[in-house]
Amino acid sequence: MNSQRRSNLLGTLARRSLLAALLSVAATGLALAAASQLPPLVEPASQEHHVGKVIFAELVTPDLAAAKQFYGGLFGWTFSDIQSGKAEYAAASLDGHVVAGLIHKDFSTGEHRKPAWLSFIAVRDVDATKNLAVQHGAKVLFTPHSFPDRGREAVLADPQGAVFAVLASSSDDPADVLAEPGEWIWSSLITSDPDAGAAFYQTLFDYEVFDLPADEGAQHLLLATDNYARASANSWPADKTSVHPHWLNYVRVEDADKMAAKAVALGGRILVEPRVDRHGGKVAVIADPAGAAFGLLEWPDTESKEVAQ
Amino acid sequence: MNYSAWRWPAVTLAVGLFASLSSGCIATGGGDGYDGNVGVGVGYYEPAGVEYGGWGRGYRVGPFRGGDRRAGPGNGRTHAYRSAPASHSAPSIPSRSRAGNSHPTRSR
Numbered sequence: 001m002n003s004q005r006r007s008n009l010l011g012t013l014a015r016r017s018l019l020a021a022l023l024s025v026a027a028t029g030l031a032l033a034a035a036s037q038l039p040p041l042v043e044p045a046s047q048e049h050h051v052g053k054v055i056f057a058e059l060v061t062p063d064l065a066a067a068k069q070f071y072g073g074l075f076g077w078t079f080s081d082i083q084s085g086k087a088e089y090a091a092a093s094l095d096g097h098v099v100a101g102l103i104h105k106d107f108s109t110g111e112h113r114k115p116a117w118l119s120f121i122a123v124r125d126v127d128a129t130k131n132l133a134v135q136h137g138a139k140v141l142f143t144p145h146s147f148p149d150r151g152r153e154a155v156l157a158d159p160q161g162a163v164f165a166v167l168a169s170s171s172d173d174p175a176d177v178l179a180e181p182g183e184w185i186w187s188s189l190i191t192s193d194p195d196a197g198a199a200f201y202q203t204l205f206d207y208e209v210f211d212l213p214a215d216e217g218a219q220h221l222l223l224a225t226d227n228y229a230r231a232s233a234n235s236w237p238a239d240k241t242s243v244h245p246h247w248l249n250y251v252r253v254e255d256a257d258k259m260a261a262k263a264v265a266l267g268g269r270i271l272v273e274p275r276v277d278r279h280g281g282k283v284a285v286i287a288d289p290a291g292a293a294f295g296l297l298e299w300p301d302t303e304s305k306e307v308a309q
Numbered sequence: 310m311n312y313s314a315w316r317w318p319a320v321t322l323a324v325g326l327f328a329s330l331s332s333g334c335i336a337t338g339g340g341d342g343y344d345g346n347v348g349v350g351v352g353y354y355e356p357a358g359v360e361y362g363g364w365g366r367g368y369r370v371g372p373f374r375g376g377d378r379r380a381g382p383g384n385g386r387t388h389a390y391r392s393a394p395a396s397h398s399a400p401s402i403p404s405r406s407r408a409g410n411s412h413p414t415r416s417r
Contacts, residue, residue: 060354113354176403185402188370199389208393215367222372224393227400229372237363244359250371271361277371279401285361293361297371299402 038082038150039091039098040171049124050173052205052225054187056120057100057249058165061290064088064104066267070288071102073266074259075182075251094182097174115292118155119187119247120167121205126152129166129204133158136203158200160191162245166204176228178299185252186297187231191245194219194233201233212278248285250295256282259296263288372402 041056061067068090071077077099079090088104107113123129126144134140137159144154151170157163179185191197198209198221207230210222214235221233236243253259256274263286264270271293272285281298288294364370393399 112357114357114359116355116359175407177405177407178403180407186370186372190370195389199391202390208397209388209390210393210397210399211388212369212399214369215365218367220369221390222399224400229400229402232370232372234368234370237365237368244356246355246359248361248370272364275364278369278373279371280374281371283371287361293355293359295370299374 037148038089038101039080040149041098041151041167041169042171042174043098044171046172046175048173048175050122050176050226051124052201052207052223052230053122053173053176053228054119054184054231054247054249055122055169055173056098056167057184058103058118058120059100059115059288059292060103060105060118061115061288061292062105062107063290064090064102066289067102068092070263070266070268071100074263074268077182094180097183099183115288115290116246117249117292117294118163118165119249120153120165122173123166123168123205126154126166126168130154130156133166133200133204136200138200158191158197158245160193160197160245162189162191162197162247164247176226179252181252181254183252184249185299186250186295188248188250188295189223189231189233189245190236190243190248191233192236194221194235197245198223198233248293248295250283250297252299253296254298254300256284256296256298260284260286263296373399374401 059067068077068079071092072079075094077092077094079092079102082089082091090102091098092100092102130138130140130144133156139157140154141157141163142153142155142165144152146152149170151168153165153167155163155165189197189201198207201207201223202209205223205225207223207225210224212220212222212232214220217235217238219233219235222229223231223233231247236245260270260274267289269287270284271287272283274282274284274296277283277297279299281300282296283298284296285293286296
């Protein structure tokens with residue numbers, strides 16, 4: 001009898017221990033699920049939708065700590081860490097506004113690739129945009145996935161090979177306001193065939209396309225929606241033979257020379273020296289310590305102007 | 310054996326597994342400089358060999374804010390894209406500051 005009672009007691013203890021352990025696993029899983037949620041792009045939701053606008057950028061880097069130090073030191077970005085299993089993600093903000101996501105990923109020795117910023121373009125319907133893109137020659141690199149609070153996104157390569165993402169933000173799109181220094185202000189598609197590239201993106205985002213003056217043999221196009229310039233499409237420099245079509249994003253700065261020098265002091269490299277561009281201010285292209293390229297674009301604080309034809 | 314005693318542990322296990330699996334939004338990918346298997350977000354790499362620089366004097370990438378002009382709808386050539394109507398002026402970027410000036414201009 002005593003033996004049977006002891007056996008029952010042990011069984012009850014075992015079941016309770018197992019229950020406690022399983023509850024612990026469940027709680028950990030739920031905590032991770034909550035922790036790995038990407039922050040919304042806009043808080044509170046903006047009630048604005050701007051199809052065709054570049055609304056976000058993400059960087060994959062082999063040294064997340066170094067990237068945070070670099071971009072934090074250069075632009076004043078602050079970071080909140082999101083851990084999910086082996087993945088480390090840092091959400092970058094500037095004065096409370098989400099500006100970027102940084103993802104840690106190790107590189108294998110001998111990999112023929114390097115870190116890069118990925119541009120996210122606003123859409124209303126990711127799946128429909130993906131299907132339309134495929135019909136017009138795009139390749140799907142990441143099928144549409146939904147991320148809690150962030151929205152639904154997919155990664156595509158355009159017919160020339162430039163990689164971009166489309167995002168239907170759960171919190172609507174960032175308002176059409178002038179970027180502050182330290183925020184993304186502009187994007188360029190640098191490609192083998194701007195003409196075909198503009199046609200492709202016009203199909204997806206209904207861009208108005210403006211042909212801008214360019215040197216002989218080059219083509220510079222302006223892509224616009226909602227009566228705002230959203231991006232340029234440029235043929236790649238004539239003396240470059242080893243380039244791959246790509247999107248390049250620019251952060252607004254007030255002094256490109258000073259910021260380029262600061263980037264170098266923080267471990268970056270200058271890829272294109274500061275030079276005057278069509279708006280009268282300077283642009284520069286910088287590589288971060290891991291080699292990911294981004295642009296700097298000066299934009300004085302006075303009002304932007306429309307140009308009459 | 311009393312199966313009902315194991316009902317709640319089994320339910321808890323199922324909840325735990327679901328929560329753990331859903332926590333990472335794991336996806337797979339590969340090729341073309343893309344690797345989606347990073348747990349959260351997406352992962353994109355450029356192929357090695359992408360070069361920057363070599364921008365000649367007339368190479369312009371930015372928006373404009375005055376003084377520049379369109380080359381003309383279609384620039385007299387046939388294009389794959391639809392040119393904006395001639396009556397449309399080429400726009401600049403947004404100029405409005407954030408509402409309420411809650412985001413004052415900084416020097417950077």
